[in-house]
Amino acid sequence: MHADADIPTEIQRALTEFLDVQQTRLAEIGPELTEVVQAARDATSGGKRLRPSFCYWGFRAAGGDPREPILTAAASLEMLHVSALVHDDVMDSSDVRRGAPAAHKRFEALQRARSEASGLGADPVGFGLGAAILLGDLCLIWADEMLHTSGFDAAALAAASKFFDAVRVEVTAGQYLDLVAQASGESDMDRALRVLRFKAATYTIERPLHIGAALGGGGQHLVDSLSAYGLPLGEAFQLRDDLLGVFGDPTVTGKPAGDDLREGKRTVLIAYAVDHASEVQLAEFDRLFGRPDLGDDEIQLLREILQDSRAVQACEDLITERTEDALDALDRAPIEDEAARKALADLAVAATSRKL
Structure with missing residues (x-):
């Protein structure tokens, strides 16, 4: 290829x-x-093919031969x-x-x-x-x-399998944390951040980078550098996804508008709103959030609470901060293939700049 x-x-x-x-x-x-x-x-x-793309460019970052x-x-x-x-x-x-x-x-x-x-x-x-x-x-x-x-040969597959095994465990553990969060009926920022990390950040970006780097023969220093780029970027990606789950256009997201509100997803967005909403807003939020029969007017009311509590702005600020952290780490990473460095910078923008 x-x-x-x-x-x-x-x-x-x-x-x-x-x-x-x-x-x-x-x-x-x-x-x-x-x-x-x-x-x-x-x-x-x-689909966006993000995980394979990060895997491919992790491989190239390690000096992997694209003919492999x-x-x-x-x-x-x-x-x-x-x-x-x-x-x-x-x-x-x-x-x-x-x-x-x-x-x-x-x-x-x-x-x-x-x-x-x-x-x-x-x-x-x-x-x-x-x-x-x-x-x-x-x-x-x-x-x-x-x-x-x-x-790939046995040595490359053995190196990659360590990360492939890890990502399967982590995404399953993150999914369980997500189930526990929804079942609890409570929004907790620490738990929401753990779900964000293990259900999304490691799974979507960090581990695919690691798998690609391992297949390309990359060493521990590169793996660590890719983590410094991949983890904050993965968090920014999921924060954007959470905003799209509430405010996104169904023709773009492929899911009904406000579906995450009907499902009662206990995301960072929701945890921030619960921590900062007024008593009146919180009472309305608790009455509506997680009801599968929410109508358009009720969805809009919940959206307004998320906006007025500054939860949306807080998530936007986190997306900007995490993306900047990722790009700074990418600048420092020991990547000799400049095409790989540019592609990873472009992917950072593509993963986090999707429109609401």
């Missing part, structure tokens, strides 16, 4: 080729599994991401992902159509949830297989 290849296109190619093999493999088990592979194909189409199969390896992170999204949508009861039905709703519709056609069959809702969990499990397994069959 040439150094200036289109990363999203190459990632899609690797995913398509891998799923072609899996379709043949699963067809031998049973034709019913075709719909599972098709769901995986649709789920791995589109780095983007095939990087595509494993997109498969891991799909696994996390499928499970996340089940846990959050989210109906929509990237503008299409979430996996559990997709399988529910398939089963409902079969039941209506035959007059028999299992509960569509239960089937949809079970099938989505299995799809997420399969994508998690496939992510590991994609990395280990990518074509």
Whole structure:
């Protein structure tokens, strides 16, 4: 692969080729599994491809040769991401992902159509949830297989596996912290920051950089330098994502407007608002936040509370601060490939400047 290849296109190619093999493999088990592979194909189409991009440029930062199969390896992170999204949508009861039905709703519709056609069959809702969990499990397994069959030698894969194992543990632990936060019914800034770090910052940017650097033969000094860039940038990325989850345009985010407010996401944005809202605002907030039946007027009222409490401005200030910290660390990083340094600077802007 040439150094200036289109990363999203190459990632899609690797995913398509891998799923072609899996379709043949699963067809031998049973034709019913075709719909599972098709769901995986649709789920791995589109998206920002941030994790593979950071992996690729971490590899280049380490002096990796772009003729190596780095983007095939990087595509494993997109498969891991799909696994996390499928499970996340089940846990959050989210109906929509990237503008299409979430996996559990997709399988529910398939089963409902079969039941209506035959007059028999299992509960569509239960089937949809079970099938989505299995799809997420399969994508998690496939992510590991994609990395280990990518074509790198055993030494490079052993070095990368340490970080690949770490990211899978960390994102799962972060997801559990998120569940605990929502179940508690309380907003706590320290907990929100921990969720931010382990569910998003390490998972989206830091560990993909580490995996790429390890595949490229990078040493500990580079790994540490990439952490100094990746962690604050990952936090800024998630803070922007949290703002989009409340104020974003559904045609851009692929999810209904205000969905995070209906789901009761205990983010840094929410924790700041709870700490700084007036008693009257807090009473209104507690009455509405986390209700799945919120209407447009109620969503707007919650948005106004977030604005008036200066929670939105506080998150914008944190995004600016964390991004500046990341770019300062990037300037100091021992990266000889200036194309990699520029690409990482451009990715910092792309990850944090998405419009509301």
